[in-house]
Amino acid sequence: MQTPEFKERFFNEDAELPYGVTPGEVRAAIKGFYDFYDDLNRFLMREDHGRIETVLRANNALSDFIGNAATEELANASDALIVNQKPDGFPDLLPTNHDAYAEQDFEVHHGEHGIETKCSKSNGGWQAHNNEEAWFVVFRYERGDPEDDIEDMAPIRFVQVLAANLTEDDWSHSGRSGDSRRTITSSIIKSGMDKLRSNPIYEDPEYITGRASPRERYRENHAEFDPVFADEHPEYVTEQTELGDD
Incomplete structure (x- = not known):
């Protein structure tokens, strides 16, 4: 089984991040995810369960797993951040030195300070439920061909990790009307994509778009x-x- 490799040449130590978070801590988070992913797959394969990519076949389920694990790893790597203790709270990561958050035991329904994370195979058009104003870190990944033999399948790897402070004007909002059950979403538009792509923390140049x-x-x-x-x-x-x- 192939092990994902962090490539130092793809790492931008001068990327801008808030709250005292450093690019080096993002590097540690990526490496931490790779170690966890590798250990998990070796266990699953040893027990004849396949691998995480074959257990979580739907792309959204796999993206949720990768995003949650990467978010946890970033919180573990940085003393400046803690995972929001509120399930589905916003943002995903909260600054540890925020007194009001500490009084709530870092269980925040919707806060104005922190970092929201996104994870996707897509090269753009990332979505949220509202036009959010916050710092975002986007983990973009590639996975192996699900038709390949599980031993030969290429590993999950991050091809871009991007960061930017987005405003409400960096989103387009799609509501619903009448009896529609369509999920209400907001999508990052050109201005927001430019902010993110202009501030890569980790980037395979083959995936610059x-x-x-x-x-x-x-x-x-x-x-x-x-x-x-x-x-x-x-x-x-x-x-x-x-x-x-x-």
Whole structure:
């Protein structure tokens, strides 16, 4: 069975994060998730139960598992954060030095401070139930082909971990009318996607996406922290990158 690998070249130590959280703590969270995922799959396979990707066949169930586990790992890695003790509370991670939250035992239905996490295979259009104003960390992942033999299946791996402070204007809201039972959702729009893609904490350059002009900017940004990408694509190396490498 293949083990997921954290690649240092994909890590951006200068990414911006709030509440004293550091990119290094996100790195620890990714590695912690990889270790947990690897241990879990080895146990499942040893007991002839398959692997987590075959147990949780629906993409939304798998995304929920990955997102919850990654959120827990980030809280474990950072003294600045604690998991919101309210089931389905907002945001997912709360700052530990917030007195009002501490008085509630960090069980917050809807707070104004903290980090909400999202997890998806999609390259954009991530959703929430409302137009939320908060810091978001998005874990984007890839998984192996479910038709492959479980021993040969490529492991789950993160291809982008993005962070941004989103406002209500960074969302579009889709309500419902009449007798519709459609789930009310809000989707991150172009402005919010640009904020997230402009601040990668971890990023495989093969998964950089966006419209032509912004995509070129994201690649220039990536070249500033990924020396292999910079060597392979000198067209994206800017004067700022060259100065940073001296």
